[in-house]
Amino acid sequence: MIIAIDGPAASGKGTLGKRLAHHYGYRHLDTGVIYRAVAKSLLDTGADLNDEARAVAAAMELDPEKFGDPVLKTQQVGEAASVVSAFPRVREALVDFQRHFAAGPPGAVLDGRDIGTVICPDADVKIFVIADPKVRARRRTLEAKARGEEADEALVLADILARDERDRNRATAPLKAAPDAHLLDNSHLDIEGGVRAAIDIIEAVRAGRQRA
Ligand code: C5P
Numbered sequence: 001m002i003i004a005i006d007g008p009a010a011s012g013k014g015t016l017g018k019r020l021a022h023h024y025g026y027r028h029l030d031t032g033v034i035y036r037a038v039a040k041s042l043l044d045t046g047a048d049l050n051d052e053a054r055a056v057a058a059a060m061e062l063d064p065e066k067f068g069d070p071v072l073k074t075q076q077v078g079e080a081a082s083v084v085s086a087f088p089r090v091r092e093a094l095v096d097f098q099r100h101f102a103a104g105p106p107g108a109v110l111d112g113r114d115i116g117t118v119i120c121p122d123a124d125v126k127i128f129v130i131a132d133p134k135v136r137a138r139r140r141t142l143e144a145k146a147r148g149e150e151a152d153e154a155l156v157l158a159d160i161l162a163r164d165e166r167d168r169n170r171a172t173a174p175l176k177a178a179p180d181a182h183l184l185d186n187s188h189l190d191i192e193g194g195v196r197a198a199i200d201i202i203e204a205v206r207a208g209r210q211r212a
Contacts, residue, residue: 004123005111009131017111031112039080059093116178128177
């Protein structure tokens, strides 16, 4: 089974996808980390983030062993990821890796922006996660502070709005719900509540399929 978790509030700390994968005994890929790793590789070498050829080269040389680097979680890298992820050739270079991950046994949970629309359009369950941007800003600020980073909630909110805008309006694989995605608004849910709501959706889809 493949579970696709998309949406502006899909990842956060990658918690929802990770928790679902744990619940079902599946593997988990937070695909935002891939774009963050491409961005970090450009930032590290001082390359211009708008240099598409360099970004494509970085995407082709990705080392999944480095996906655990805590620096990838920072706001600065996230913002840079949203720039390099708009390049169609960067996205293209990363498709096979993601599809290959999704196809392996026993099942997989992938979270990102285009899993249900582009990477795994045949995913068994698609969930599109949204939350009030102000609530997301509060959460991201608390997460950043917990990591020991400085964070100003108003700036984090501005960053979230700018990033959503860029993700929604890019020409390739824009952020949008697949027509068969189930909407999950976690503005008023804590992590546990969000996980339970997602499991309810997955179980309802499975039950429906068994009846069909
Ligand atoms: O989810 P996360 O905040 O880690 O993603 C960082 C950025 O990477 C997003 O703002 C988006 O621009 C990009 N991204 C993407 N497609 C994905 C996952 C992330 O374009 N599947």
